[in-house]
Amino acid sequence: MSGDNVGGKGTPNNKNVSLPMSRVKLIMKSSPDVSNINQEALFLTTKATELFVQHLALSSYKNGSGKDKNTLSYSDLANVAEGMENFQFLTDILPKKILARDYLKSLEERQEEDDL
Amino acid sequence: MAERPEDLNLPNAVITRIIKEALPDGVNVSKEARRAISQAASVFVLYATSCANNFAMKAKRKTLNAGDVMAAMEEMEFERFLQPLREALEAYKKGQKGKKEASEQKKKDKEKKSDAEESDKNKDEEEEEEEHMDEEPEVENEAEDEEVEN
Numbered sequence: 001m002s003g004d005n006v007g008g009k010g011t012p013n014n015k016n017v018s019l020p021m022s023r024v025k026l027i028m029k030s031s032p033d034v035s036n037i038n039q040e041a042l043f044l045t046t047k048a049t050e051l052f053v054q055h056l057a058l059s060s061y062k063n064g065s066g067k068d069k070n071t072l073s074y075s076d077l078a079n080v081a082e083g084m085e086n087f088q089f090l091t092d093i094l095p096k097k098i099l100a101r102d103y104l105k106s107l108e109e110r111q112e113e114d115d116l
Numbered sequence: 117m118a119e120r121p122e123d124l125n126l127p128n129a130v131i132t133r134i135i136k137e138a139l140p141d142g143v144n145v146s147k148e149a150r151r152a153i154s155q156a157a158s159v160f161v162l163y164a165t166s167c168a169n170n171f172a173m174k175a176k177r178k179t180l181n182a183g184d185v186m187a188a189m190e191e192m193e194f195e196r197f198l199q200p201l202r203e204a205l206e207a208y209k210k211g212q213k214g215k216k217e218a219s220e221q222k223k224k225d226k227e228k229k230s231d232a233e234e235s236d237k238n239k240d241e242e243e244e245e246e247e248h249m250d251e252e253p254e255v256e257n258e259a260e261d262e263e264v265e266n
Contacts, residue, residue: 016208018130027124027158028165028180036179037165039212040205044185045164047204051197052160053131054138056153061139072139074148077156086193089163090156 017046024049059084126157164188 024046028037037045057072063083064076074097081087081094131154135145145153167188168180182205189197 016204016211018134019126020130023123023126024161027126027161030124031162031165031169033173034165034169034180038179038181040182040208041168041180041185043208044182044201044205045161045168047201048164048185048189048194048197049126049157049161050134051200052194053134053153053157055194055196056156057135057138057145060149061143070143072135072143072145072149074146074152077149077152081156089192090159093155093159094152 016043017050019046019050021046056080056087059087124158126154128154131157164192167191 021042025037025042028034028042028045056077060076060080061072063080064072078094078096081090082096128150132145132150135150135153139145164185165180165188168184171184171187172178172180186198186201189195189201
């Protein structure tokens, strides 16, 4: 596992959070069954989102394909979304890219299986 | 509340900065990866909100509180965030307390000022008070932001 320095780097002490809490609140409120959020809950969610971004970026980088050590690519993210338990909720928005050719092939294979 | 769909995105510049700070120097992040992380962060907020809301509902509360968010992190298997979050909350509370004291001090200053005006005392003191007032507005604005109502 990776991301040991989550919360270490990139958390300036002079300011509590770098993401705008007002925006985070807007996103939270877009959830239909949420009525009220107290200030501490909003702060914690904002902070957690920052930790999450750090963690996702670092995990993806460390588990990267190694093809290009100096670039974090989309496929690194898709791989980690698929591979790590707590990132599973991301698989819908981080689908793995596959070639149309391969997709059609897998469709065919599935069809053959069904036919058997 | 969210009138445009882009209102539900987090600011790209800030997300990019957080990513850069998390990664070793000299690592590039593709545009596609940046967009994906930003979207993932929005989904994370929604997922955390929904989990936290379940805890609040179970307890028959209408307002999400800090404990709900912490419980949500555990449920989502982000236990690694708990400790840093606890520390951040402590620091945040301290900051809030400081702000509160500052605004109470300000109130006192105001009262003192009106007293001074009433009794029409020496001008110097009043000018001093006004200087204080110039330093404070930021505190007041932030305090307004803190109110969590609709």
